Amino acid sequence: MDDLISRTRAAVWHPCTQMKALEATPPLAIARGEGPWLVDTGGRRYLDAISSWWVNLFGHCNPRINAAIVDQLGKIEHVMLAGATHEPVVALSERLARLTGLGHAFYGSDGASATEIALKMSAHFWRNAGQAEKNGYVSLRNGYHGETVGALSVTDIPLFKATYAPLLRNTVQVPTPDARLAEAGETAEGFALRCADALEAHLVEHAAETAAFIVEPLVQGATGMAMYHPIYLKRARELCTKYRVHLIVDEIAVGFGRTGTMFAFEQAAIRPDFICLSKGITGGYLPLSAVLTTDEVYAAFYGDATARGFLHSHSYTGNPLACRAALAVLDIFEADxxxxxxxxxxxxxxxxxxxxxxxxxxxxxxxxxxxxxxxxxxxxPGFSARLHxxxxxxxxxxxxxxxxxxVMPPYVTSADDxxxxxxxxxxxxxxxxx
Known part of the structure; x- marks a missing residue:
């Protein structure tokens, strides 16, 4: 274990980490996983209470997901999706369309990539529609949508954002419906509606230059699992429709059953214009993200001119191994x-x-x-590190x-765990x- 720790300090730059802190508190040296448990190189077990950053749904080394990936390895590991296609990406796209009510899946590699894709796609839609001035974005205060430049522009967590402010686009943040912020005696529903009024007040003045409103539905994760009433999403959908602004739901953290329904937006009985998916989509196995949208958005890019198409790509877009893992995840949801x-x-x-x-x-x-x-x-100060x-x-x-x-454990966690x-x-x- 000591050798692995010294090697990681020398060679690996860990995410969201002050590397000097690893001198006093070294990372876990993980050798393997079993269901909801991580096992270190010394054989000690740790309950993975946060699903390895919210990605693991059905446990580590799940035999059904393992088998799907092994089967795919014997067929094709990867082929570029520009100019080629394959069964796993088509099958996954079809199933996601049936589950979300949206279609035309566009694939990336991680959550931030999905955010970038949705933001660019929205602004490009309006440009193709002859309204290039509609290129601004609105998001919630304390929201998080990733740390690439576009995604960070609509994120509102100073720890991540302040250092890179000179690189970012100006965006607008409206009040969060986080129920903890309600006034004494105010219900979560009442507070959510009051926050929705603030969204409308902004759109009344700025809809003409706004492409989209992006929101984490029901739970704002990185700000501390801020939870709010579904009425906010319902009202946001009404307002986005009224003022002709796209509604992007960022289901990266909360999709695939985390909030009690397959997707969180279902609890508001709405259909967004875009949905961003990642994290649990492959059960924590392989990097994959997807953005699905409406027929109207897709049609705006369809034509003879190359420049009218959506010119965005990732080398591993629609990777067959990742898509097979995702299909295995959906099989487990259905069968179990x-x-x-x-x-x-x-x-x-x-x-x-x-x-x-x-x-x-x-x-x-x-x-x-x-x-x-x-x-x-x-x-x-230091509470988080001490409790950890x-x-x-x-x-x-x-x-x-x-x-x-x-606490956000894998779904295979038992009552004893x-x-x-x-x-x-x-x-x-x-x-x-x-």
Missing amino acids: QVIAANRVKAQEFTGLLADVAMHPRVRHFRQRGMIWAFDVAQAQ QAALGQGVFIRPIGNTVY MRILAATLLACLKNSNI
């Missing part, structure tokens, strides 16, 4: 009736976390689908966001030094 099973499991797990929710240090305990979160009152290390000591891999502790997690969280909360 995962959405229905998760609703039962979510209720059980919420009960197992009842003592955590009642702890005197806990504020705003919240849950939606297979996501749980709470804020810790009067958390001192303390939980590792008890065999749980968890990474708080500031003073927010969240959850009891271990609940006991670990309680022990950490009871420790006044954390």
Whole structure:
């Protein structure tokens, strides 16, 4: 293990990490995975309580996903999607269209790529429609959509954004419907509608230069699992239609069952103009993202002129191995009736976390689908790192966001696994030094 740690310090630049910190708190040296568990090079097991950055749905080394990838390896590992096609990408596109109500899937490699694709596609649509001035974007305060230049422009988290501000486009952020921010006595629904009024006030003045409104539906992840009422999405859809602005739903973190439905926007009974997908799409196996849109948007690019087409590409667009992994994930959802099973499991797990929710240090305990979160009152600087290390000591891999502790486990997590997690969280909360 020590050799692997020294080698990673010398050769690897880790994401979202101050590398100097690895001198005091080295990363886990992972050798393998088993279901919801990670196993280090010394044989110690850690419950993957955050699904390896929210990507793992059905556990590490899932035999069904493994088998699909192995089968695909014997056929074709990759072929460029410009000028060629293949069965896995066509089959996946067809299935995603049936699930989302949108079609014409365009593929990238990660969530930020999906955001870039949707933003560019929206502005290009308006240009093709003779309204090139409609090239601005609106997003929610405290929202996160990725860290490439376009995606970071619509992100609103200073830690990620401030350093790169000179590189970014100016965009507009409107009030977030995060229910924690409601006034005393105000319901989550009432607050969401009040925030939607602020969106309308902006669109009244600026719709003529606005291409799209991009939103994380129901849960804003990187800001600390901020949850809000579905009425906001319903109202946003009405406003975007009224003022002729595209609605982009960023389902990168919350898609594929995380919020209790296959996609979060379903809970508002709407259809967006674009949907961005990634993370869980391959069950945590291979990098893949997709953007799906409407027939109207697709038709605006269809013609004889090359410049009218959507000129965007990634070398590994529609990679067959990744598409086969995604198809295996969708097979598991269907065969195991995962959405229905998760609703039962979510209720059980919420009960197992009842003592955590009642702890005197806990504020705003919240849950939606297979996501749980709470804020810790009067958390001192360094709280996140201290809790992370303390939980590792008890065999749980968890990474708080500031003073927010969240749980987003693989769907194969058992009640016994959850009891271990609940006991670990309680022990950490009871420790006044954390």
